Amino acid sequence: MSTPPNIVLVTVDCMRRDRLSAYGHHRQTTPVLDSLLERAIHCTSAHSVSSWTCPAVVSLLDMIEKPAPKLVDRALAWIREERAAGDHPFLLWLHLGDAHEPLDIPRSMQDVFGRVPRTRRTLRWDYTKRADAVGTPEFERYREARDTLYDVSLRSADASIGDLRRGLQSLGEADRTIMVVTADHGEEFWEHRQEEVDGFLDPRDVFGTGHGHNLFQVHLLIPLILTGPGIDPAQVDANVSLVDVVPTLLDAAGLERPPEGPAFDGRSLLEPVEARPILAEGIAYGHEKKSVILSDLKLLSAPLDGYERVFRLGPDRREVEVVEDPSEAERLRAYLPGEESAMGEQVEASDEIVEHLKALGYIE
Numbered sequence: 001m002s003t004p005p006n007i008v009l010v011t012v013d014c015m016r017r018d019r020l021s022a023y024g025h026h027r028q029t030t031p032v033l034d035s036l037l038e039r040a041i042h043c044t045s046a047h048s049v050s051s052w053t054c055p056a057v058v059s060l061l062d063m064i065e066k067p068a069p070k071l072v073d074r075a076l077a078w079i080r081e082e083r084a085a086g087d088h089p090f091l092l093w094l095h096l097g098d099a100h101e102p103l104d105i106p107r108s109m110q111d112v113f114g115r116v117p118r119t120r121r122t123l124r125w126d127y128t129k130r131a132d133a134v135g136t137p138e139f140e141r142y143r144e145a146r147d148t149l150y151d152v153s154l155r156s157a158d159a160s161i162g163d164l165r166r167g168l169q170s171l172g173e174a175d176r177t178i179m180v181v182t183a184d185h186g187e188e189f190w191e192h193r194q195e196e197v198d199g200f201l202d203p204r205d206v207f208g209t210g211h212g213h214n215l216f217q218v219h220l221l222i223p224l225i226l227t228g229p230g231i232d233p234a235q236v237d238a239n240v241s242l243v244d245v246v247p248t249l250l251d252a253a254g255l256e257r258p259p260e261g262p263a264f265d266g267r268s269l270l271e272p273v274e275a276r277p278i279l280a281e282g283i284a285y286g287h288e289k290k291s292v293i294l295s296d297l298k299l300l301s302a303p304l305d306g307y308e309r310v311f312r313l314g315p316d317r318r319e320v321e322v323v324e325d326p327s328e329a330e331r332l333r334a335y336l337p338g339e340e341s342a343m344g345e346q347v348e349a350s351d352e353i354v355e356h357l358k359a360l361g362y363i364e
Contacts, residue, residue, distance in 0.1 A: 004253045005229045006177040008164070009060065009093045009245070012157045013053060013100040014211060015183035017046065017221040018316065019154055027113050029154040032162040033181060036227050041248075041269055043236045045317045046224035047278050047293065048185040049243060052212035055282035056184040057095070059242045059265075067104045068096040068160035076167040083171065096160065099153040099187070101125055101210065109156050116152075117145040127190075128206045130197055134190065147189060178228035178252055180245060185211050188218045199307045202286045212284035215291040215300055217318045220280055226269070230254065238273040239293050241266060277335040292335045297323065299332035 019025050022034035023044070036042075050056045071094050082090050098104040102123040110116065119138070120126070122145045127134055161181060168174040193208025202213055211219050224240065227233075230252035243266035250257055251268040267273065278293040287304035298311045298319065310329050314320035 003176075004089045004255060006089050006173055007091045007249055007253065008168070008177055008179045009091075009249075010096065010161060010164070010179065010181045011057070011060065011094070012096045012098070012154070012181070012183050014185065014187040015099055015154060015157070015223060016186040016218065017044075017183075017223045018318075019151060020223055023223075025151075027148075027151045027155075029151045030158040032158045032165070033223070033225060036181075036225055037235075039233050040225045040227035041231055041234050041236060042226075043224040043238075043240050043269070045237060045239045046182070046222050047220045047239065047241050047280060048183070048222050049241060049280050050282040051185045051215055051219035051280070052282070052284045053184045054284075056242060060093075060245055068094075068098050068157045069106070069163070071096060072160045072164045072167070075164065076171070079168070079171060079173065083173075089176075094164070095184075096157045098157045098160075099150060103149050103153045104156070105149055105152055106156055109152055109159075112152055112155055113148055116148050117141045119145050122146055122149055125206075125209045128209050130205055130207060134193065134208075143190070150187070150189075176229060178226065178231060178249065180249065181223065181225045182242065182245065183222040184242075186217075186219050186221055187211055188214070188216070191218050192216050200286055200302065200305045204285055206285070213286055214283075215280050215289050217298075217313070220291070221317055226252070228252070230270075232270075236269060236273055238275065239278045239295075240269065240273060241278050244269055277332075279335070279337070281337065290336050292332050294332060294335065297328060297332060299329060299336070301333065301336060 017023060020030045020033060021028045022030065022037055048056050049059045075092055075094055079090065079092070105123070116122070119142045122142065126142055127139050133139060165174065168177055188209055188211065190208040192214065196207040196214060200214065206213065226248060243264070245266065247257070247264050247266045247268040248270060251270045257264065275295055279291070281288065281290040283289050287302055289300065289302040291298060291300045293313070296313045298313055300311065301308045308329060310323040310325070310332060311319035312321050312323055
């Protein structure tokens with residue numbers, strides 16, 4: 001490749017892998033992404049390195065988070081400016097926040113999956129406290145509405161990705177642009193509520209919803225789709241990680257890896273993917289937790305909560321049973337980091353960043 005390609009990296013906040021319609025979800029949430037799979041590398045067992053945004057995106061590249069239509073319009077305007085300045089490759093990262101609390105739902109798409117049950121606070125999480133009346137008819141109505149609106153937010157983000165692709169085509173950039181679509185982490189919809197109530201501390205008294213508090217597969221499993229020049233279509237079923245994105249992009253773009261600095265933790269997905277441990281850590285709420293996945297086994301360890309379990313993962317890569325063999329726990333424990341993760345140079349957050357984190361609920 002004589003000239004390096006453009007690179008467009010799209011991360012959709014809180015996008016669970018199992019909510020893509022291509023992977024079996026009952027609603028057609030992602031027709032644009034579904035249409036890319038035949039011409040893309042797509043990973044069916046891709047994992048985030050954490051269950052909340054800040055540590056997850058460090059494994060990729062920093063971000064502006066706004067509704068998808070606004071970001072795509074802004075991105076295409078920027079690309080036009082770049083083209084006017086000269087014919088050189090560009091790198092663009094878009095982080096789409098539509099599926100993050102509070103959900104961003106365009107009025108035109110409100111009923112795309114049918115009528116949403118009328119209930120309170122559907123754009124924000126409710127029924128999160130230990131004493132909340134989970135299981136009541138009111139809760140079930142709220143859960144149906146929240147579940148549907150989450151899917152609507154993904155459909156909205158997917159539509160904006162389609163607008164972005166059409167914009168690249170109209171600008172003559174599509175054929176020389178590598179596009180990556182992934183997520184920073186997943187989202188919990190009460191799947192592990194009782195286990196979290198029984199086994200974990202959360203200073204917010206929040207259990208069973210959202211992200212940032214635990215490392216179950218609903219928090220970690222994400223889509224990972226790469227398409228464009230240098231990308232031969234393939235389905236990758238091995239366990240992979242967000243840290244594999246940058247090495248893959250460098251290889252696809254024909255760029256050498258930096259000779260200096262720390263080595264990459266990730267592996268290029270353009271090469272045969274070998275079995276290896278997939279790590280996650282970095283908790284926003286409660287005691288620190290770490291997980292390691294190797295083949296179809298997963299260790300979730302939270303020593304300060306007195307919690308450690310080895311799970312067997314099923315065909316959908318979710319936890320299906322507890323493995324009671326102590327030797328398996330010992331074997332997997334050896335892969336966990338022995339010390340807290342090293343932090344980069346500390347910087348003082350600007351007022352804009354502080355307000356952004358407050359709006360997302362990460363700080364008070």
